[in-house]
Amino acid sequence: MDNSVLDISGIRNGDIRAVSGALSLVESGSPGQILELLQSLHPFSGKSRVLGVTGSPGAGKSTLVEQLARRYICSEKVGILAVDPTSPFSGGAFLGDRVRMQGLSTDPRIYIRSMATRGHVGGLAPSVIDALTVLSAAGYASLLVETVGAGQDEVDIIRAAGVTLVVLVPGMGDDIQAIKAGIMEIGDIFVINKSDREGVEQTRREIEALLSLADVTAGWTPPIVETVATTGEGIDELVSAIDDCRSYFLSIGEARKREFSAHREWLERRLSEEIMDRFWRQLEPAHLQETVRRLVDRRVDPLTAVRSLLERGLSKPLVGTSKLELENEKQT
Amino acid sequence: MDNSVLDISGIRNGDIRAVSGALSLVESGSPGQILELLQSLHPFSGKSRVLGVTGSPGAGKSTLVEQLARRYICSEKVGILAVDPTSPFSGGAFLGDRVRMQGLSTDPRIYIRSMATRGHVGGLAPSVIDALTVLSAAGYASLLVETVGAGQDEVDIIRAAGVTLVVLVPGMGDDIQAIKAGIMEIGDIFVINKSDREGVEQTRREIEALLSLADVTAGWTPPIVETVATTGEGIDELVSAIDDCRSYFLSIGEARKREFSAHREWLERRLSEEIMDRFWRQLEPAHLQETVRRLVDRRVDPLTAVRSLLERGLSKPLVGTSKLELENEKQT
Numbered sequence: 001m002d003n004s005v006l007d008i009s010g011i012r013n014g015d016i017r018a019v020s021g022a023l024s025l026v027e028s029g030s031p032g033q034i035l036e037l038l039q040s041l042h043p044f045s046g047k048s049r050v051l052g053v054t055g056s057p058g059a060g061k062s063t064l065v066e067q068l069a070r071r072y073i074c075s076e077k078v079g080i081l082a083v084d085p086t087s088p089f090s091g092g093a094f095l096g097d098r099v100r101m102q103g104l105s106t107d108p109r110i111y112i113r114s115m116a117t118r119g120h121v122g123g124l125a126p127s128v129i130d131a132l133t134v135l136s137a138a139g140y141a142s143l144l145v146e147t148v149g150a151g152q153d154e155v156d157i158i159r160a161a162g163v164t165l166v167v168l169v170p171g172m173g174d175d176i177q178a179i180k181a182g183i184m185e186i187g188d189i190f191v192i193n194k195s196d197r198e199g200v201e202q203t204r205r206e207i208e209a210l211l212s213l214a215d216v217t218a219g220w221t222p223p224i225v226e227t228v229a230t231t232g233e234g235i236d237e238l239v240s241a242i243d244d245c246r247s248y249f250l251s252i253g254e255a256r257k258r259e260f261s262a263h264r265e266w267l268e269r270r271l272s273e274e275i276m277d278r279f280w281r282q283l284e285p286a287h288l289q290e291t292v293r294r295l296v297d298r299r300v301d302p303l304t305a306v307r308s309l310l311e312r313g314l315s316k317p318l319v320g321t322s323k324l325e326l327e328n329e330k331q332t
Numbered sequence: 333m334d335n336s337v338l339d340i341s342g343i344r345n346g347d348i349r350a351v352s353g354a355l356s357l358v359e360s361g362s363p364g365q366i367l368e369l370l371q372s373l374h375p376f377s378g379k380s381r382v383l384g385v386t387g388s389p390g391a392g393k394s395t396l397v398e399q400l401a402r403r404y405i406c407s408e409k410v411g412i413l414a415v416d417p418t419s420p421f422s423g424g425a426f427l428g429d430r431v432r433m434q435g436l437s438t439d440p441r442i443y444i445r446s447m448a449t450r451g452h453v454g455g456l457a458p459s460v461i462d463a464l465t466v467l468s469a470a471g472y473a474s475l476l477v478e479t480v481g482a483g484q485d486e487v488d489i490i491r492a493a494g495v496t497l498v499v500l501v502p503g504m505g506d507d508i509q510a511i512k513a514g515i516m517e518i519g520d521i522f523v524i525n526k527s528d529r530e531g532v533e534q535t536r537r538e539i540e541a542l543l544s545l546a547d548v549t550a551g552w553t554p555p556i557v558e559t560v561a562t563t564g565e566g567i568d569e570l571v572s573a574i575d576d577c578r579s580y581f582l583s584i585g586e587a588r589k590r591e592f593s594a595h596r597e598w599l600e601r602r603l604s605e606e607i608m609d610r611f612w613r614q615l616e617p618a619h620l621q622e623t624v625r626r627l628v629d630r631r632v633d634p635l636t637a638v639r640s641l642l643e644r645g646l647s648k649p650l651v652g653t654s655k656l657e658l659e660n661e662k663q664t
Contacts, residue, residue: 288599314607
C-alpha cells in the first residue's frame, strides 16, 4: 500500500474506509510507511480517554465493553480494539466476540476492530499504540482496548491505557486464580462480573488478598465493582468508578506518567526494529545459516558465533531505508 | 558473580552446587558472562532429550511431569525446568508446583528448577535454551520443560523442545477451549489428563476438530493419550507415544530442524540484545527522555523522533563490552 493513497483528511473526518485503511497499514505496513502515517496523524491524537479491559476468558469482557460503549456513545464516538496476543490460531475466539458485538457495529458512532499477533516480532504493543493514535486523530474520544490472555505481551499492551479494568467471575478455582495473578498488578479497577452467581464474596476476598500483596499504584486503592453485564446491573457504578480513577490519575500526574511510559516503550521497540533490520540486511543470509549449522554441530561455540556475526554485521555503518536513512535534513 | 568462580568441571560432573550457580548466572548474569559460560559448556551439550509440557492451569501438568520423571530416572538423570512466562507476581503458582514435586526433589538423580520472567526484556526463551545447555552438559539426559500460560513467549520457549505435550482436562467450557487454541498448533502429543472425569469423549472430539484445522507437522498426526497422572494410569502409553514421536522426528530430520530453529532464534535474540545495548549506551539518557517528552506533548512527530535518535545513536560505530567487542582475534 502506498501512503499517498491514504486519505489523511478522510481519517481526520472519521471516514470509516479511510480509518480502516490506516489501521490495515498499522498492522501490516513497513516501518517507514507506518511512521509516515503517524507523522501526519500524531499531532491530532492524544486527547482520547483510553480504557483497558482484561481478564480471563469467559469473564464476559466483550459484553461489559459493549455496555460501556453504549454509555459512552451518548456523548462521543467510541472505538473498540479487541487484541489477541496469543497465536493466530486462536482467531476463532475473537470472531465470536465480534459476532456478539454485532448489535453495536451497525452504529456509525462506533468502530470495532480486532488485532492479532501474526507477523509482529516485537509484540503487538507498538501496533496497538499506533492504532490508538489513528483512532484518536479520527475523533474517537473514547477508546476501549480489550485483551485476552495473561502473558507479558498483554501486560505491555494494557499499559498504554489510562485506566485498566480487570474482569473476573465468581467461583473460579484456585488454578484459575493462579493465571489471573499475572494481571492483578495492572488492574486499576476490579470488576466481578456475572455477580448474580454464587461465590461473589469469596472472589472479593481473594482479590483483596492478592491486592494486599501488590504495590499500590500512586496511592490508588483499586475498588472492586460488581456487575451483571448482560442485564446492565452495576454499570452505573462502574462508569463512575472509572471517572473517579481517571480524575485522580489526572490530578496526581499518573495519567501523564503512563503516556510517557507508553511512548518510551514505543520508541524503544521501533528503534530496535529499525536497527536490527539494518543489521540483518548487512549480513549475508547464507552466513547466518552457516553459523547456526556450526552451532548445532558444536563446531563453533556461542560466544565466538555472536562475536563473528557482530563483526560482520557492524563492519559498515548501519544505513537504513529511504524513509528513515540518515541524511542531511532539518533537525527538530 | 565472576565467571572464574564457576566450576566448569564441577558442572560437567553434575555437582549440584556448581549446576545451581551456573543456572543463576544464566538467569541474571551479564550477556558477556553468560556467553563465556556457554563457550565452556556448549561443546558438551545437545545430547539430551528435551520434552516440553504445556497446557492450561489446573490440567495437572506438574503431576504428569513428576510421573514421567519417575520413569526416566530408572535409566538416566532428569532435569526439570518449570518456566513461568507471566508476571513475577504469579510466582505463587509455581511455588505450589515445587511443593507438589517435593517427593522428587530429594532424589539426587533429579534436578528441579523454576525460572520466571523478571528482568528478561527479550523474553525468557533464550535463557531457557541456555539453562538446557547447562543441564545437558551436566549430564542430565532427560530434560522436561514445563510452562504455563498461553502467550507468544510460551510458544517460543516450548519450540526448543524436541517433543511437546499439550495437557488438557475433560469438561472445560468453550471459553477455556479458546485460550487453549493458541497452544494447539505446538502440540506433538495431546494428553487428556484426569481422564477418569466425565467428558473425555467430548474433549477428544474438540481436540480432533481443532487439529483438523491446523497444519500437520512433517506428516505427524498428533496422537491423543488419556491419563490419570495421580494414579499413573496411561503413563506407559504416554511414554511409548513420546518414544514413537521422537524416533519419527529423528528419522525424518524434524529433530535437527527444530534444533536449528532454536539456535537461530537464540542467536537473533542475543545479537539484538547486544546491539541494542550498545546503541543505548551511545545515546545520552537525557536526550531520550527529552524526545519522549516532546512526543507526548506533540512537539515532535514519531518519524522525526525515530530519525533523530537513530542519527545520534549510530553516529559512532557500535562498540561493545570487553568480552564481546570487535577486536583482532582468531576467527572461527
